[in-house]
């Protein structure tokens with residue numbers, strides 16, 4: 001029998017990770033805020049979930065619940081963190097506190113229960129937001145977002161990810177924990193969960209003519225959710241993995257993305273006024289590739305994403321209804 005792994009598991013990335021872990025024969029302790037909620041029903045339907053997935057009720061802010069879920073596990077994936085990029089009225093409460101305290105609670109519980117390795121999901125948001133990084137150079141794992149700049153430019157999500165990742169390494173050092181972090185760029189791909197997460201919503205809106213994706217993510221760096229799940233397991237299972245790992249395809253110019261999409265789906269609406277040249281620095285995933293990470297092409301990711309959106313009717317939804325859905329999703333993110 002495989003030893004248990006703990007993972008916060010209802011969201012976009014976490015659901016694919018749980019599916020992968022179960023398929024490999026791991027026993028999984030998954031934490032969700034409400035195990036009885038319909039939005040977590042997909043987890044119980046996964047192959048081998050009946051035997052190998054146990055769901056625990058735990059909020060990131062509730063230390064005791066987190067410790068109870070981790071007890072008996074050998075490894076931990078810390079995935080959950082609020083993903084809100086707009087409409088933020090109180091960044092401290094909505095983003096910073098849950099990201100930081102969630103990381104502290106997780107790592108404290110890991111230390112207390114002698115967890116062998118903790119994999120923390122960070123983000124390129126913790127890497128790329130730094131005006132001092134020279135233009136045209138390639139960013140690697142040595143690069144960190146600048147906290148003062150994030151505050152000045154009100155990039156609260158980026159600040160929360162940077163602070164949480166730094167905190168994870170600080171606690172690792174203080175407590176002798178083996179912590180590895182993964183920093184994915186913007187994640188697309190088919191969904192397993194029933195609600196639409198933030199990054200998927202950006203792509204859906206883009207395919208419906210909204211420029212929000214370009215405004216939110218100037219760098220045009222993307223990665224497939226299934227490749228992120230593979231990378232998380234890879235860094236967990238590779239004994240000599242250490243430190244940070246960027247997880248991203250090479251940068252795509254938005255003009256090229258639009259050309260590719262127009263070839264694939266000529267009838268979709270696309271935003272006008274696409275910036276000619278993307279000036280953001282590229283990200284290097286060489287460190288991750290060196291330990292064996294392989295990834296899909298952007299074309300494959302977009303194709304599979306669009307097939308999924310079409311299958312569940314997200315693209316054919318009337319603009320007004322879709323606008324309402326987006327507002328509703330943004331409001332839910334902001335409330336949580």
Ligand SMILES: NC(=O)c1ccc[n+]([C@@H]2O[C@H](COP(=O)([O-])OP(=O)(O)OC[C@H]3O[C@@H](n4cnc5c(N)ncnc54)[C@H](OP(=O)(O)O)[C@@H]3O)[C@@H](O)[C@H]2O)c1
Nearest residue numbers: 011012013033059060079080081082123184186187197199
């Ligand atoms: N998607 C991307 O493009 C992307 C890129 C880089 C990094 N990431 C990182 O990947 C991780 C997962 O993101 P995702 O894209 O999968 O988004 P997601 O589907 O929105 O997942 C976020 C998860 O965090 C949980 N969460 C938030 N606050 C919580 C709290 N106080 N207590 C317990 N759970 C809480 C949410 O639970 P509820 O369902 O109960 O709200 C949700 O399951 C995050 O750390 C994010 O920063 C995402």
